[in-house]
Amino acid sequence: MSLCSNVENLSPQIIRQVAKEIADLTSNPPEGIKIYPNDEDITDIQASIDGPAGTPYAGGFFRMKLVLGKNFPSEPPKGFFLTRIFHPNVASNGEICVNTLKKDWKAELGIKHILLTVKCLLIVPNPESALNEEAGKLLLEEYENYSLRAKLYTDIHAKPPKSTDGLHKSIGSMADGPMAKKHAGDKKVTDKKKKEKKKVLKRL
Structure with missing residues (x-):
């Protein structure tokens, strides 16, 4: 698989660095975020984010993943929501559009920074870089309808799993x-x- 080849392409130093950060995040996670390490493939980082209070995503449990490419950390990882979500900056395939994973990426930014940025995106969406045009339009023009749709998706798709x-x-x-x-x-x-x-x- 291509993801496995990414592990082979990363230097031992980068692999150790990522492994250390994942271990730190697992033992001391940011509030509302949990990491699910993949021991077989360190380039596939899965996490969950609790829907922030005061947003249409409150009460939801959103699974996501970061995929580290072979040029990480020179290039940003790709971010995807595995849980379906109605959000301006999330495409139908789950891809996340946030500047931290695009033009604002810096090699020194770590996994924790990315996860916190995605959590902030649930609090403050950015309709100007919308991947979901319908959600972006509703957010700007009919917030009440946007909020209701986002809550509906949360209720249907983001119920907390039995394991929690x-x-x-x-x-x-x-x-x-x-x-x-x-x-x-x-x-x-x-x-x-x-x-x-x-x-x-x-x-x-």
């Missing part, structure tokens, strides 16, 4: 199964709140 709150999810599923009688009380209340929340989300 597995215990709570498993308890919820037990309340619907044969173990329900053994898990009454507070769990029934929790399930009721979840169902009410789903009804509200469906109305959006």
